[in-house]
Amino acid sequence: MDxxxxxxxxxxxxxxxxxxxxACLAGLFTERAGVVDIGLEGKMIAGAFAAGAVAVFTxxxxxALLAAIGASVFFxxxxxxxxxxxxxxxxxxxxxxxxxxxxxxxxxGQSWFGQGGKTPAPPNSGRFTAIELPYAAxxxxxxxxxxxxxxxxxxxxxxxxxxxxxxxxxxWLLSRTRFGLRLRAVGENxxxxxxxxxxxxxxxxxxxxICGALxxxxxxxxxxxxxxxxxxxxxxxxxxxxxxxxxxxxxxxVPALFVCLLFGxxxxxxxxxxxxxxxxxxxxxxxxIQALPYILTVILLAGFIGKAIPPKAGGVPYVKER
Amino acid sequence: MIxxxxxxxxxxxxxAGGAFAAEFKPAIVYDLGGxxxxxxxxxxxxxxxxxxxxxxxxxxxxxxxxxxxREQALSRFARxxxxxxxSVGFSxxxxxxxxAPQFPDTQFVIVxxxxxxxxxxxxxxxxxxxxxxxxxAAVLASETKKVxxxxxxxxxxxxxxxxxxxxxxxxTDPKAEIFxxxxxxxxxxxxxxxxxxxxxxxxxxxxxxxxxxxxxxTGEGVLQAVADAGKLGIGVDKNQNDLHPGHVLTSMVKRVxxxxxxxxxxxxxxxxxxxxxVFGLAEDGVALAMDENNQAxxxxxxxxxxxxxxxxxxxxxxxxxxxxxxxxxxxQ
Numbered sequence: 160m161d162x163x164x165x166x167x168x169x170x171x172x173x174x175x176x177x178x179x180x181x182a183c184l185a186g187l188f189t190e191r192a193g194v195v196d197i198g199l200e201g202k203m204i205a206g207a208f209a210a211g212a213v214a215v216f217t218x219x220x221x222x223a224l225l226a227a228i229g230a231s232v233f234f235x236x237x238x239x240x241x242x243x244x245x246x247x248x249x250x251x252x253x254x255x256x257x258x259x260x261x262x263x264x265x266x267x268g269q270s271w272f273g274q275g276g277k278t279p280a281p282p283n284s285g286r287f288t289a290i291e292l293p294y295a296a297x298x299x300x301x302x303x304x305x306x307x308x309x310x311x312x313x314x315x316x317x318x319x320x321x322x323x324x325x326x327x328x329x330x331w332l333l334s335r336t337r338f339g340l341r342l343r344a345v346g347e348n349x350x351x352x353x354x355x356x357x358x359x360x361x362x363x364x365x366x367x368x369i370c371g372a373l374x375x376x377x378x379x380x381x382x383x384x385x386x387x388x389x390x391x392x393x394x395x396x397x398x399x400x401x402x403x404x405x406x407x408x409x410x411x412x413v414p415a416l417f418v419c420l421l422f423g424x425x426x427x428x429x430x431x432x433x434x435x436x437x438x439x440x441x442x443x444x445x446x447x448i449q450a451l452p453y454i455l456t457v458i459l460l461a462g463f464i465g466k467a468i469p470p471k472a473g474g475v476p477y478v479k480e481r
Numbered sequence: 482m483i484x485x486x487x488x489x490x491x492x493x494x495x496x497a498g499g500a501f502a503a504e505f506k507p508a509i510v511y512d513l514g515g516x517x518x519x520x521x522x523x524x525x526x527x528x529x530x531x532x533x534x535x536x537x538x539x540x541x542x543x544x545x546x547x548x549x550x551r552e553q554a555l556s557r558f559a560r561x562x563x564x565x566x567x568s569v570g571f572s573x574x575x576x577x578x579x580x581a582p583q584f585p586d587t588q589f590v591i592v593x594x595x596x597x598x599x600x601x602x603x604x605x606x607x608x609x610x611x612x613x614x615x616x617x618a619a620v621l622a623s624e625t626k627k628v629x630x631x632x633x634x635x636x637x638x639x640x641x642x643x644x645x646x647x648x649x650x651x652x653t654d655p656k657a658e659i660f661x662x663x664x665x666x667x668x669x670x671x672x673x674x675x676x677x678x679x680x681x682x683x684x685x686x687x688x689x690x691x692x693x694x695x696x697x698x699t700g701e702g703v704l705q706a707v708a709d710a711g712k713l714g715i716g717v718d719k720n721q722n723d724l725h726p727g728h729v730l731t732s733m734v735k736r737v738x739x740x741x742x743x744x745x746x747x748x749x750x751x752x753x754x755x756x757x758x759v760f761g762l763a764e765d766g767v768a769l770a771m772d773e774n775n776q777a778x779x780x781x782x783x784x785x786x787x788x789x790x791x792x793x794x795x796x797x798x799x800x801x802x803x804x805x806x807x808x809x810x811x812x813q
Contacts, residue, residue, distance in 0.1 A: 167686040171679050275517030275544070277698075280705070280724070288709070386674050387705050390698055391515070395673050430676065431683050433662050446635075446666050 162303055166310040168427045173311060174385065176423025177322045178203070178377045178394075182401035183408070183415045184329050185373035189235075191333065191410060192366030193346040193472040198238055198253035200398025201260035202371055206231040206378020208264035211278035211389030212271065214285030214382070223285055223383055224318075228375035234260060235371025236364070243363045246476035257398075265391055280387040287316035287384045318380040325373070329412035342366060346470035349477040359477045374398075403456060409467045425455060507532075507745050508563035509542040510554045512570030513668050514697045516544050521697060521718040521737060525569045525592065528741030536749065548668070551576035559584040565748045567592065567741055571638055572668070577601060588753050590744050592737060593638065595757060602755045604740045608638070609645030610794050611733040611767030612693070613801045615715050616649025617790045618769065619691040620657045621783045622713055622730050627658045629684035631677055631703045633696035634670040635663035637805050642695040642717070642733075644810035645801055649790065651812050652799070659813075660684045664699050674702025681706040681714075691715065691730060704729060713778065720770040730778050732770040736760065763795045 182199045189196040209230035214223035234256050241252040265276035272278055292313035299309035333339035345352045345362045353359050377397075382389045404422055408414035429451055436442050509529055511522040522544075529540050541563060543554045551568075555576050558566050565588035568577050574594040581589045581598045588600060595603040619628040630646055632639040643661050650657045662680040664670040677699035681692050685707070692707050693715035694700035700717060701724070707714035708725035716722065716732030723729075740760060747753045760766020769787060771779060779787075793799035802811050 167683060170686075171683060175675075175679060273517075274519075275515040277517070381675065385678060386702055388701075390672060390674055390701070392672065393674065395669060395675070427679065427683075430662065430679050 163306070163310075164431070166306060168424065168431050169311045170314070171427035171430065172420060172424040173315060173319060173323075174423075175426045176419040177315075177319045177384075178380055178397050179401050179404055179422055180322050180416060180419040181325065181373050181377035181380065182398055183404045183419055184325055184412060185370040185377070186402055186405045187329065187408075187410055187412060187415060188342070188373070189238075189363075189366045189370040190405065190473055191346045191470055192342050192363045193349060193470055193475070193477070194239070194242055194363055194366060195249045195474045196238065196253055196370060197250055197402065198234065198256035198260075198398075199370075199374060199401055200394055200396070201253075201257035202231045202234045202374035203378040203381070203394045203398050204257075204260040204264055204392070205234050206375035207382040207393060208260075208268065208278070208378070208389045209375075210379035211281065211382040212268070214281035215272075215278055215388070218282050218285045220285050220287050220383055223281070224287075224376065224379045227379035227382075228372045231375030231378060232368055232371030235367040235374070239364045239367040242476060243360055243367075246478065249474055249476075261392060264389065268389065268391075276391045278382075278389045281383060285383060286387060287318055287380070289314050289316055316380075316384045318376060318384050321376065322380070323416070326412040326416040333412065338365070343470075345477075346472055349472050353477070353479065363477075403460075406467050406469075407456075407460060410470065422456075425451060505538055505749050506561075506563045507538065507540045507565055507567070507748065508558045509540060509567045509569060509741070510551070510558070510573065511542065511544045512572055513545060513547075514570075514671050516542065518671075518698050519701065519719060519721065519724070521735070522569055524719045524735065524737040525567065525741050527719075528738030529567075529745065531738065532742050532745045536745075538745075538749065540745070548572070552580055555580040555589075556583065559587045564588045565590050565744060565753060567744060569593075569737070571636075588748060588755075592740065599755055602744070602753070603757050604744070605757070605759055606735045606737075606766050607759065607761030607801075607803070608642050608695075608733075608735065608767060609648075609801045609803050610762045611735070611769065612642045612645030612695075613649035613652075613794065613799075614762075614769050614787050614790055615693050615731065615733045616646040616651075616659075617653045617786050618649075618731055618779070618783055619646070619693060619713075619715060620650045620653040621780075621786055622778065623657075623689075623691045625688045625690050626654055626656065627660070627688040627690065629660045629681065629689035629692035630662070631680045631684070631692060631694045631696055631700065632661070632663045633665075633699055634668065635666050637808060639663065639695050640808075640810065641804040642693075644804040644812075646693055647810065647812050648801055652790075653786065658688070660687055660689055664696055671697035671699055673699050674705070677702030678706035682710070685710055685712055693717070693733070695733075716770070720772065722770055722772055722774040726774040727777065729775060731775050734768055734770045736766050736768070740766070761794075762791055 206227035210223045210227035213226035241247040242249040268276040295309045295313035298305035349359045404418045408418045514522045516526050567590040569592045571594035577591045577596045590602050592604045630643050647659050681703040691713045694703040695717045704714040708728035713730040718735050721732045
C-alpha cells in the first residue's frame with residue numbers, strides 16, 4: 160500500500176468511524192451514570208429519521224440537526240423514565256427502544272412520504288456537505304505531510320470535526336468538572352452520592368439527555384451528512400458495534416476515539432482491499448476481508464486489552480431504602 | 482381429534498373450491514428491498530399499477546420483512562385464491578419450489594430465477610447484454626478511462642452484471658481499467674447506502690470517473706457519492722436518470738414492469754404458460770434509459786456506439802459471455 164492509498168483508506172476511516180465515535184461516547188455517558196444502554200441503535204435511528212424528514216420539509220441542515228437531537232433525546236428520556244423512575248430492566252427497555260424507533264420510522268416515513276419508509280433526498284441546503292479547510296489545496300503540493308492534511312484532515316463535514324473534538328470535551332467534562340465527577344460516582348456507588356445530598360435520579364436523567372444528544376448527532380450524520388435521506392435501518396448495527404467499542408475502550412473517552420478509529424480503519428480497508436491482489440497471497444475472497452474487522456475484534460478483546468471493568472452500579476436500578 | 486381433522490380438511494377443500502370460481506386475482510410478493518426501492522421491486526410495482534389502471538383489476542401485494550415470510554406470503558396468497566402470484570427476486574427460488582407443488586392449480590411466476598415446475602413460469606433477463614452497453618457508454622464517457630462497478634450481494638446474478646459491464650468496457654478500450662466491488666454477502670448488502678458511498682469514493686480515489694451500480698438501495702449511496710464528487714453514475718433496473726440529473730449517465734433498465742404487465746395480461750386472457758421466458762436486448766427486456774435528464778451527457782459518439790453495440794449483440798455478431806453459464810468471466 161503506497162502513501163496515497165493509505166491516505167485514501169484513512170480518509171474513509173475518518174468518515175466511517177464518526178458515527179461509531181458519537182454513539183460510543185453517548186453510551187459512555189449513560190453507562191458511566193449507571194444505566195446500561197443497548198438502545199443506542201434505536202436512538203440513532205430516531206435521530207437519522209428525524210434529520211432526514213425535517214431536512215426534506217425545511218431544507219435546513221441545522222434545523223434538521225436540532226430535530227434529530229430532539230427525537231433522540233426524547234427516546235433517551237423514555238429510557239430514563241422506564242429504568243430510573245420506574246426502575247425497569249435496563250436491557251429490556253433498551254431493546255424496546257430499538258424496536259419502537261425502527262418501526263416508528265418506517266410507519267411515519269410511509270405515511271408522510273409514501274416511499275416505503277424512507278425519506279426522499281433533501282436539497283443540498285438540507286445536508287452537511289464537505290468543507291475544505293484553509294490552505295488545503297496548497298498543502299496538497301507540499302509533500303506527504305501536506306497531502307495528509309489535504310486528504311485526511313480537510314474535506315469532511317462539520318459533524319466529523321465535532322465528533323473528533325467530542326472525546327476531549329467529554330474527558331474534560333467527566334474528569335475536571337463537579338458534574339462529571341458526580342456522574343461517574345453515581346455509576347459506581349449511587350448510595351454514597353445520595354447520602355451526600357445529590358439527586359441520583361437527576362444525574363441519571365442528565366446522562367440520558369447527553370446520550371440522546373450525541374446519538375442524535377450520529378443519526379443526523381448518517382442521514383444528512385454521509386447520505387441524502389433516511390433509509391430503513393440505515394444504522395446497520397453501528398449502535399451495537401459502538402457498545403463493543405465502549406467495552407474495548409474500558410469506558411474512557413479518549414481511548415474510545417482510538418478504538419473507533421481502529422474499527423473505522425478496518426472497515427475502510429475491507430472496502431479497499433476487496434478484489435485487490437496482495438503480494439504472495441493473491442486475491443483474497445471478499446468474505447474473508449469483510450469478516451476481518453470482527454475477527455480482529457474478537458482476538459483483541461480476548462487477550463490484548465486486559466480486563467475491562469464496567470461501572471459497578473451499571474444495570475442496577477437505584478432504590479433509596481432497601 | 483379425527484373429526485376435527487376431517488372438518489378442517491373439508492373446510493380447506495371448500496376454500497380451495499371457492500378459489501377456482503373466483504374472479505381474476507393477481508398478486509405480487511416483493512423482495513427485501515421493498516416496493517419503493519426506486520429500483521427492481523418498484524419496477525414490478527409500476528407494471529402491476531399500469532395493469533390496474535388499464536383493466537381496473539385490483540391486485541394484492543406484500544413486502545416481506547425477513548426471509549421466513551417468503552413461504553408464508555406465497556402460501557397465504559395461494560390459499561386465498563390468488564393467481565397468478567409473481568415472486569419478484571431470485572431469493573424467492575426456494576420458497577416457490579416448495580409452495581408451488583402444494584397448489585398445483587395456482588399459477589406461480591418467479592422473476593430473476595428459474596424454477597422448473599409445471600405450474601411455474603420463470604422470467605429471466607439477459608442482464609449481461611444490457612450491462613455490456615453500460616460498459617461501452619461508461620468508457621466512452623470516462624476521461625480517465627477508469628470505470629467502477631459496485632455490486633450488492635456477492636452472488637452469481639450480480640457477477641453477471643459485472644461481467645457484461647467489463648466486457649463492454651474492454652471491447653471499447655482494451656486498456657480501460659475496471660474496479661469491481663461487492664457490498665457484502667448477506668441480504669443487508671442491498672440496503673447499506675453508507676458502504677455503497679464509501680465503495681464509490683474509494684473507486685473514485687483510484688481514478689474512476691464513471692461508476693455503475695447493481696446494488697438496489699445501496700446503489701442510492703453510490704449515485705449520491707458520485708454526484709457529490711461531480712462524477713458520473715450509472716443506474717440499474719429502473720430508470721434512475723432523474724435521481725441526480727446531470728450526474729447519472731444512463732440506467733441499465735430491466736423491464737420488470739413490462740414482464741409483470743404482460744404476465745397479468747396473458748393470465749387474464751387465459752394464455753398463461755409455464756416455462757422459461759428470457760428477455761434480452763432483442764426483446765427490449767433490457768435497455769439503456771435515455772431521457773431529457775441525460776440528454777446532455779450522451780454525446781453523438783456515445784449514442785452511435787451504443788446503437789452499434791446493440792445491433793451487434795442482437796444480430797449475434799457480438800457474443801456477450803453470460804457469467805452464470807459457467808461461473809467465470811473471460812475478462813477482468
